Amino acid sequence: MTASRQAPLATLRRIANSRPAPVTAERCEMCAETVAERHQHVVNLRSRALMCTCRACYLLFTDPAAELRYRAVPDRYLSFPDFRLDPARWDEWQIPVGLAFLFTNSAADRTVVFYPGPAGATESELPVDAWEAVTATNPALRVLAPDVEALLIRAPGARVGDGFACHLVPVDVCYELVGLLRRTWRGFDGGQEARARLTEFFAMVAARSRPAS
Ligand SMILES: [Zn+2]
Ligand SMILES: [Zn+2]
Numbered sequence: 647m648t649a650s651r652q653a654p655l656a657t658l659r660r661i662a663n664s665r666p667a668p669v670t671a672e673r674c675e676m677c678a679e680t681v682a683e684r685h686q687h688v689v690n691l692r693s694r695a696l697m698c699t700c701r702a703c704y705l706l707f708t709d710p711a712a713e714l715r716y717r718a719v720p721d722r723y724l725s726f727p728d729f730r731l732d733p734a735r736w737d738e739w740q741i742p743v744g745l746a747f748l749f750t751n752s753a754a755d756r757t758v759v760f761y762p763g764p765a766g767a768t769e770s771e772l773p774v775d776a777w778e779a780v781t782a783t784n785p786a787l788r789v790l791a792p793d794v795e796a797l798l799i800r801a802p803g804a805r806v807g808d809g810f811a812c813h814l815v816p817v818d819v820c821y822e823l824v825g826l827l828r829r830t831w832r833g834f835d836g837g838q839e840a841r842a843r844l845t846e847f848f849a850m851v852a853a854r855s856r857p858a859s
Pocket of ligand 1: 674675676677678679699700701702703704
């Protein structure tokens with residue numbers, strides 16, 4: 647039986663069973679307090695590791711101007727309805743799939759592009775001026791916070807009139823997406839299940855996003 651002909655309940659169960667395991671056993675990685683399954687994260691700016699936190703620990707690291715080793719991952723989602731990207735530039739990035747995320751690493755002082763696939767996230771070699779060129783065309787993207795937020799860029803679909811879509815998302819959501827695709831990716835293009843999960847993922851991002859001013 648193909649996935650599309652399965653009963654909705656079976657499909658739901660399959661999704662529930664393949665949920666990512668919590669990064670820790672429901673404990674704050676800073677103070678060992680119990681946390682709910684849905685909880686917040688901070689980034690360790692030296693190791694780049696994502697840490698599960700309770701609300702109290704999370705709040706210690708929300709000031710983006712503080713000189714701290716950890717930084718709280720904000721929960722904002724933004725859309726950029728006027729986003730423009732030259733298809734020639736996208737080709738230059740050599741992304742083999744229809745999806746990429748951009749992320750600024752403050753320690754290395756550079757912006758990198760990753761794309762998800764069967765091996766997890768792969769970094770693409772970016773021309774040095776790539777980020778400057780994209781923000782010159784789209785100054786609204788400069789709100790991107792280093793280390794804790796990412797820009798998710800989706801290439802146009804097959805429909806006539808589609809353009810590149812761009813959203814700003816919390817960086818922990820990108821980790822979730824990468825894990826999800828690693829578990830479901832089949833073959834060259836990801837296959838039916840990975841594509842279905844991506845569609846769900848983009849629907850969630852679109853529902854949570856408000857337009858960037
Ligand atoms: Zn804590
Ligand atoms: Zn966590």
